[in-house]
Amino acid sequence: MPNGGSWFDQFVNELPKKPWFKRVGAWILVPIWAWRTPVKPLRGGPRPSIQPADNLQSMMNLIMPLKRENKSPIGRAKAALAIAENKDQIFAGLDNVGTVHFARFVIVNDNICMFSVYDGDFSNYIRDFIATIGGVFDAVVALVEGGDDVLPSAHKVEAFIEWIRRHDLYQVPDTATDFLRDQEALNGDNAASGNDDLSLLPRKLILQLRANANVSLGSGYRAYPGYSAAQVRERLGIGW
């Protein structure tokens, strides 16, 4: 941060800490920026890579907002029941997909979420998931905003996969400046701007987090990276 000695520099430097400025920023400044510089949301899912280790234990953070009529304790209860009633089938299906390490369902506010760790390609994972238990999972998707457009999943495979990808959180790269590179690439801009001083809280970063309000931070921690679910099961002698 520039460390000028004048009273004006100090005033500007202190601005982000002032409560009144935070309010002005959030309610006026950022919306004006966003209006002047439209930012597209970044795509969900892991970063494409050719390295085998990068394609094992990928994380899916699926956030699906419940339909307006389900945004209530009753709606959340319906979602909880949809999971509970089909839990055995969903788990047996995930077993058959074969590439899933962990999967769990969570309700956060009015969102039904599925978090899972899987091996290999995202589309293959979702396609195999539909082939195995699509019909059961459809009951969950039916409670979600926009879900009706991609049901039944067995007849709308491509659209369903794309829908799931749109609801999978964008994964912020481990290197924060790569976030800016992703943003530039999305806009077809191959030349890095070089304006990467993150201590200045870049406007680009703020606008991107406005477009992608929910993100996954970094690629996450793995206790035994580079092993597939089947490799772990094989080594534990529990069949794969």
Add this chain to the structure above:
Amino acid sequence: MFNFADVQGNIVRGYRGKPRVRHLVLEIADRIAARRWLAACASGGDNVPQITTGDWGADKPVTCFNIGLTYEGLRALGTPDSSLETFPNEFIEGMHARALKLGDVGESAPENWPAPFKDPKRIHLVATIYASDIAQLNQVQDQALADGRTLRLLGGALDGCSFPDDLVHFGYRDNLTQPRFAGVHDAERYADGQPKAPLGTVLLGHPTNFEGLEWRVPEPEQLGHNGTFNAFRVLKQEVVAFEEFLGTAADHLLSQASVDELLPLGADAIGQGLSPRDALREVVAGSICGRWRGTGTPLALSPDRPNLLPGMSLTDFDYDSSRCPYGAHIRRCNPRGGQIVQRVANNSRRLVRRGMPYGPLYDPANPRDPELERGLLSNFIGANLGAQFEAMSCDWLNLGLQDPRITGSNDPMLGANDFKTSWFDLPLRSGRTIRLRGLPRFVQTRGGAYTFLPSLSAIRFLGSLMM
């Protein structure tokens, strides 16, 4: 009964009597004229080559002619947006954009592809001619591009020619099996225990291999139904590096205590008069592919000798409890009924493969012109590029997700290998393995395009577009 006259012939037939192929990568120069050209190709007349269909009637055609359109090609023809947006994402994005999924990195990356593949926006149509000799290829090409204004040839023609006994570069035998389809007459009727593939494996609008699952058929139905997709690839084969690796691997094996397990019947069983080193070269080559060089005998049936014993079949075999390496090329790309991690995926990623070598035959004993480019002009045809070609490429060919014993390694023959990290396990009779390391990338991608192979009705539809 299914109407084969509506389907392009190269999808359901191998054209085995036509040893020469020519691919013409074309740009549509005049939209209106190109529509007229397509309509004429599908309906006869106007002195253009006729599209060969799956129904030959009584007479075999002298030459065969088929076309594939890229997404840019469909746009160039003026296909309405409402129709274009019903095509699958991978096709819309094109092969260049899918490079990471396909292992097209480093030297194989699209930015290193030579013309005409450098500029994918200009690739609109790939026309393919199959014939007995070059004169016929020239004749059909002249006929196809007669007026010189409708279609512009990008780069030179890509010619391939089959070698005797279906041999291909690296010394393997190709064209041994293809998926057989439910409801399709199988002229060759070779023994094959694999289940017949539902027609939807290769044609849009029919039942797929996943029970109950339907792939989206591009709209209108006349355009999408009975069409399919093709991954056209120019695959350069590094013949010199491949032969060198076999020698290096044989030397390494000779230094191993358990080497005798690889030649239990002696070197003579591999080939009369072969030295142990040369016999081990063949063992490595056979293990890499899953079939012995020359004979094509599957290691699943005959792991110790390349000759087929009475009662064995080149095509009828399975992998469980066989000694075919888990990572062998043909096992990785089609695990048949063998156990795999993705239990629903057996038989689901099958592809019709139409390939022909280019460049002169390479004889390692008499290595003339080793610097000449050699390879395979290949077509991988399936109704869903994402569920078949790409799924096979990214999780099976590379990564090896289907079996924990190969996960983390790439296909030894076709994979995106880096000699610093690559490995391949040779199984021994005792159940142990010897790990080979340092495999370089033997096959480099030199170009390609995703194309849509429209039905005859669809070609007429495109020919009649008015916009």
